[in-house]
Amino acid sequence: MTGTYEWNPMPHILDIKCPWCGEHAVFEFGEVVRITLKKDIPFFEESDLFQYYQFKDSCGHKWHGAVFYANLHGGSTEAIYELPEGYKPENWNHSKYLTRSQGTDLGSVSCGHCHTRKPYILNWPYDAFYSFNVKNETLWAFNRESAVDLRDYIESTDRKTSKYRWASFLLHIPTTFKKQSVRDSVVKKLNRLLAF
Numbered sequence: 001m002t003g004t005y006e007w008n009p010m011p012h013i014l015d016i017k018c019p020w021c022g023e024h025a026v027f028e029f030g031e032v033v034r035i036t037l038k039k040d041i042p043f044f045e046e047s048d049l050f051q052y053y054q055f056k057d058s059c060g061h062k063w064h065g066a067v068f069y070a071n072l073h074g075g076s077t078e079a080i081y082e083l084p085e086g087y088k089p090e091n092w093n094h095s096k097y098l099t100r101s102q103g104t105d106l107g108s109v110s111c112g113h114c115h116t117r118k119p120y121i122l123n124w125p126y127d128a129f130y131s132f133n134v135k136n137e138t139l140w141a142f143n144r145e146s147a148v149d150l151r152d153y154i155e156s157t158d159r160k161t162s163k164y165r166w167a168s169f170l171l172h173i174p175t176t177f178k179k180q181s182v183r184d185s186v187v188k189k190l191n192r193l194l195a196f
Contacts, residue, residue, distance in 0.1 A: 009168070012094045015129040015143045016109070019120060023113035024129050024196060027122055028071035030106045031092040035064040040084045049073060049080055051119060053106070068092040069108035072117055132189045139177050139186065142169070144194065151190040154183060 010029070018025035030051075035041055044066040045052045051067045070092070073079035080089035105122040125131055130147040131140035141147035149166040153159070154177060161167040177186055 010124070011142050011146075013143065014122070014124075014127075015147075016122075016127040017129050018109065018111040018114060018116060019127070020116045021111060021114035023111060025109050025111035025113070025116070026071065027107050027109050027120065027127065028069065029094075029122075030067040030069045030104075030108065030119070031094060032065045032067050032104060032106070033087065033091045035066055036086065037084075038064075040087075043084050051106075055104075066092075067104075067106055069119060070094070071108040071110050072119070130190070130193050132193070134182055134186060134189075135176060137174065137176050139173075141190075142166075147190060147194055151187055151194065154178060154190070155187045 012029050014027045016025050016027045017023070032053075032055075035044060035052075041052065041064055044050045044064075047066075049068060051069075053065050053067060055063050055065050057063060068077065068080065070076055077089040077092045080092060083089070105124070107120060107122055108118060109120040110117045125138055125140040128140040128142075130143070130150075131138055133139075139150075141150045146166040146169055149164040149170060150173070153161065153164060153170045153173070159178070161170045164170055176182070
């Protein structure tokens with residue numbers, strides 16, 4: 001998809017190009033919990049498990065938040081302990097739905113190639129691992145599974161999205177990438193990326 005439109009329901013975990021070495025890496029969105037009492041702010045500011053941020057809502061009101069990056073702490077909220085009263089580790093769990101529950105681009109990167117593991121602010125779709133240009137437009141997929149669906153969808157002639165897990169994502173593919181004149185080229189490029 002192109003930079004000219006956005007696809008907001010993003011999954012919790014994405015395949016990206018490592019910002020440090022350019023190889024395949026995993027990005028996972030951090031989960032944000034609102035800090036309700038000012039007296040709790042120092043706990044989250046000093047904690048090794050959280051990053052403290054001051055956010056602004058759409059009306060310009062400031063609020064305090066604690067961000068947890070599961071990717072940097074064993075992949076779950078089990079690392080969270082001894083919280084101030086009123087907070088539970090499960091508050092920082094990802095939603096049960098496929099897509100992220102909050103709208104920030106805060107997350108963490110884990111790269112198996114250069115072994116970098118640190119917080120990172122996502123720059124989508126520039127960071128997408130499964131991406132390439134066709135006629136000055138960028139086609140991208142969230143992860144391997146959505147890239148396979150994308151390839152199979154582009155390759156097919158019936159264009160029935162209902163048979164794909166990533167159907168709602170496929171509905172937003174610009175016509176540029178579905179034209180018969182570029183179909184073979186797009187499928188080859190996707191196959192090349194999927195070979196890694």
